[in-house]
Amino acid sequence: MRYAYYPGCSLHSTARDYNLSTLAVCKQLGIELVEIPDWNCCGATSAHALNRDLSIALPLRNLAIAETMGLDVIAPCAACFNRMKSSNVAVNENPELLARMSDLIGMPYSGKIKVLPLLAVINEIGTETIREHVKRPLENLKVAPYYGCLLVRPPETTEFDDPEDPQSLDNLITALGAEVVNWPYKTECCGAGLSISKTEVVLKLTHDILSMAKRAGANCLATACPLCQSNLDLRQSDVEKAYGEKYGLPAFYFTQLMGIAFGLPGASLGLDKLMVSPEQVLTTGVRG
Amino acid sequence: MQAIAEDRIRLTGEKKFCDEITALSGQPVISCYQCGECTAGCPVAFTADIMPNQVTRMVQVGLEEPVLRSRMIWLCVGCETCTTRCPRGIELAKVMDALRETAVARKIKPSEPSISTFHKTFLDSVERMGRVHEITMLAEYKLRSGKLFSDLLLGARMFLKGKLALIPEFLKGRSDIKKIFNKTFGK
Ligand code: SF4
Ligand code: SF4
Numbered sequence: 001m002r003y004a005y006y007p008g009c010s011l012h013s014t015a016r017d018y019n020l021s022t023l024a025v026c027k028q029l030g031i032e033l034v035e036i037p038d039w040n041c042c043g044a045t046s047a048h049a050l051n052r053d054l055s056i057a058l059p060l061r062n063l064a065i066a067e068t069m070g071l072d073v074i075a076p077c078a079a080c081f082n083r084m085k086s087s088n089v090a091v092n093e094n095p096e097l098l099a100r101m102s103d104l105i106g107m108p109y110s111g112k113i114k115v116l117p118l119l120a121v122i123n124e125i126g127t128e129t130i131r132e133h134v135k136r137p138l139e140n141l142k143v144a145p146y147y148g149c150l151l152v153r154p155p156e157t158t159e160f161d162d163p164e165d166p167q168s169l170d171n172l173i174t175a176l177g178a179e180v181v182n183w184p185y186k187t188e189c190c191g192a193g194l195s196i197s198k199t200e201v202v203l204k205l206t207h208d209i210l211s212m213a214k215r216a217g218a219n220c221l222a223t224a225c226p227l228c229q230s231n232l233d234l235r236q237s238d239v240e241k242a243y244g245e246k247y248g249l250p251a252f253y254f255t256q257l258m259g260i261a262f263g264l265p266g267a268s269l270g271l272d273k274l275m276v277s278p279e280q281v282l283t284t285g286v287r288g
Numbered sequence: 289m290q291a292i293a294e295d296r297i298r299l300t301g302e303k304k305f306c307d308e309i310t311a312l313s314g315q316p317v318i319s320c321y322q323c324g325e326c327t328a329g330c331p332v333a334f335t336a337d338i339m340p341n342q343v344t345r346m347v348q349v350g351l352e353e354p355v356l357r358s359r360m361i362w363l364c365v366g367c368e369t370c371t372t373r374c375p376r377g378i379e380l381a382k383v384m385d386a387l388r389e390t391a392v393a394r395k396i397k398p399s400e401p402s403i404s405t406f407h408k409t410f411l412d413s414v415e416r417m418g419r420v421h422e423i424t425m426l427a428e429y430k431l432r433s434g435k436l437f438s439d440l441l442l443g444a445r446m447f448l449k450g451k452l453a454l455i456p457e458f459l460k461g462r463s464d465i466k467k468i469f470n471k472t473f474g475k
Contacts, residue, residue, distance in 0.1 A: 009420040013453040014446060038460045041414045045366060046407040048385050050392055052312070054472040055385075058414070061464065082368075104471055106464055153368035154379065163372045189331040189367035196429065196439065197406035198363070205331055234442060234451075273449045 003121070004071040004113075005033035006062055008080035008226075009041050015077070015226035017270025021255035022076050022118060024268050028133055029125060033074065036065050044079040045193035045227075048086075056097070057104045059087040064102070064109040072114040074121060076255070078225035079192065082150035084115045086157050117151055119224055119254065120160050123168045127175040135263035137177025141281060143257070144181045144218035144249075145169040146209070148228040149189045163187065169254060173222060176261040183216035185209050192227040195235070200242075206231050207239045210247045219281050221251045229253060233275045250278040305350040313386035319376045320344040326370035326380050336360040337399075340370055340380055347383070356391040360384075362400035405433045415469045418459030422452055 011019035026033050039062045048055035063084065066073045075081040091098035092111045102109050122130070147166050155163045164187065170180045188209055191202035210232065213221055223229040232251035240246055252274070259269040260282065271278060310317050326340040327333050333340065337359045346355045355361065361384055370380035391398065398404035409432055413425040426443065430436050446452050459465060 012419070012457065013422055014451045016451065040418045040459055040461065040465055041420050043411070043414060046410040047414075048366060049388055049407045050411065051389060051473045052385060054411075054468065057468045057472060058465075061461075061468070104468055106467065149367040149369065154371045154381075189365060189369065191331060191365055192367070193365050193406075194332075194363075194403065196426065197402045197433070198400070199438065201332060201335055201363070204334075234445060238442070273451060275445060275449065 001030060001121075002032040002034065002071055003074040003116075004066040004069050005035045006039055006042075006066075006073050006075040006080060006084065007035065008039075008044075008075065008077045010077055010080075010226035014230055015253075017273040018076060018226055018229070018253045018255060019270075021253055021259050021269040024264050025255050025258045025262060026118075028262050028264070029122070029129070031074075031121065031125075034069065034071065036062055036069070036073070039065065042080045042083045044077075044083040048083070049193075053101075053104070055083065056087045056090050057101055059084040060091065060101050060109060061105040061107065063088060063113050063115070064105060064107040067109055067113050072116060074116055074118050076118040076224075077227075078117065078148055078151040079227055081115065081117045082158065085159075088113070088115055089157050117158075117160060117224070119151065119168050119172070122172060122258075127171055130172065130175040130258075134175070134177060134261045136261055138173075138257060138261050139177055140284060141178035141257075142181050142217055142219045143173045143178045144183050144213035144216060144221045145173055145186060146213075146221050146223050146228060146232070146251075147187050148223070148225045149187060149192075151224055152187060169222060169224065172254060173257065176257055178257070181213070181216045181218040183212055183218070185212045190228050190231045192225075192231065195227070195231055199238075202231055202235065203239050203242045206235055207243045207245070210236065210239060210249055211243075211245060213249060214247050218249065220278065221249055222254045222257055223251055224254055236276050248276065250274055250276045250281060252278065303350065305352045306347055309347050309383060309386050309390065312389065313379070313382045315378050315380070315383050315386075316376070317344055317347050317378065317383060320348065320374075320378055321376060323375060325373045325375060329369040329373055331367055331369070332360075332363040332365060336363050340364075340384075343387070344378065344380065344383065347387075355387060356394065356396050357399055359399045361387045361391065362398055362403045402433050402435070405429065408432075411469075411473065415465065415473075417456055418462050418465045419457050421456035422446075423454070424456060
């Protein structure tokens with residue numbers, strides 16, 4: 001299995017741990033990732049806020065480069081995935097737009113490259129194979145699977161899982177030996193892009209999510225998006241202060257949970273970069 | 289239903305704005321029947337001035353000024369919940385995008401300046417380097433928005449965790465990116 005890899009800006013900086021753990025678990029599973037050379041920012045979440053053409057053209061340049069590699073694209077970041085996929089859908093629906101956009105990016109593009117979230121590829125591999133790789137089952141971990149918005153919405157664009165009650169992450173977590181917590185906020189929005197410009201809104205939305213996870217009995221969260229993860233983890237102490245509630249919920253990337261279960265060393269998964277320390281849940285939670 | 293709505297709007301002669309937004313968003317705004325499903329699921333409705341369903345209604349009847357001056361169009365985070373749930377198949381997130389784009393084109397002062405400044409700063413960073421470099425982008429945002437002391441602790445936390453790249457990554461294809469910006473955003 002060989003794919004063009006689009007890390008996006010976050011995975012090269014604030015979400016290095018997602019990048020590290022993605023590369024580590026893909027290697028274990030025999031998924032070869034070839035980084036798209038000279039990739040550019042996809043413009044999420046600001047380009048579409050201000051200019052439609054720009055929001056289509058930026059991701060398309062990366063897809064056109066991937067086409068020269070002859071490979072379909074994996075984008076682990078949910079926001080990048082969503083922007084790339086919407087751009088791809090838009091040009092496939094409209095040949096005139098495709099011609100105009102190819103001209104704009106100065107590169108030919110057929111529209112035929114597929115864009116996939118990492119979770120879809122892992123889903124494809126199947127829980128049986130995942131189970132075979134598990135060396136340290138994540139016993140006693142009670143995980144709230146948090147998909148966020150952009151991975152599954154809108155379904156006509158993402159063509160992945162169910163927009164209201166997705167299952168892929170749930171199945172993966174179960175295969176890793178952890179318990180999945182049943183909760184209603186799987187796809188609730190965390191306010192993502194407003195984190196810097198309208199912090200109080202994000203604190204409220206993140207509070208709703210964290211306190212619901214806690215009430216549902218979770219002792220950690222699994223995320224698939226760097227924006228969500230940073231709101232839930234980096235901002236967790238701010239939310240605790242603002243709402244006078246203590247959550248103490250580590251917010252893992254799902255790839256970190258996979259790596260732990262596969263028995264990979266914590267440093268290779270960027271576990272040291274988590275703001276809410278996972279030490280306690282892991283020492284009491286994971287056998288072996 | 290649709291015919292009645294269209295007739296009514298034709299009578300009041302305010303169809304132009306609706307047509308404009310319909311064309312720009314590619315969405316049949318006219319078919320909204322005010323069920324309120326979009327508003328019920330919208331994460332930012334609690335803090336907005338007008339509700340998402342009011343946005344579509346106001347577009348239908350041509351109340352351009354209040355929509356384009358609303359805080360709602362800037363607060364919308366594009367989470368696609370409304371788009372996913374609308375029983376009339378209106379991709380409301382795209383309507384919000386079109387309204388923001390129109391407000392900017394008409395040079396209407398955004399009623400959520402911190403949000404519009406953030407988007408602008410983010411895109412300027414992409415235009416310059418081809419990728420986003422958090423430290424320079426955040427520093428620039430602080431200067432532009434005047435929020436000099438917000439999030440200093442957050443920045444320090446990220447720094448200590450080695451989550452901020454110190455050196456920006458510049459693209460080889462920077463001139464391509466510049467060209468894309470010139471032909472779209474800079475138009
Ligand atoms: S969900 Fe659709 S039809 Fe219902 S109010 Fe919103 S835009 Fe109108
Ligand atoms: S896309 Fe915008 S308007 Fe629609 S639910 Fe999300 S925040 Fe609200």
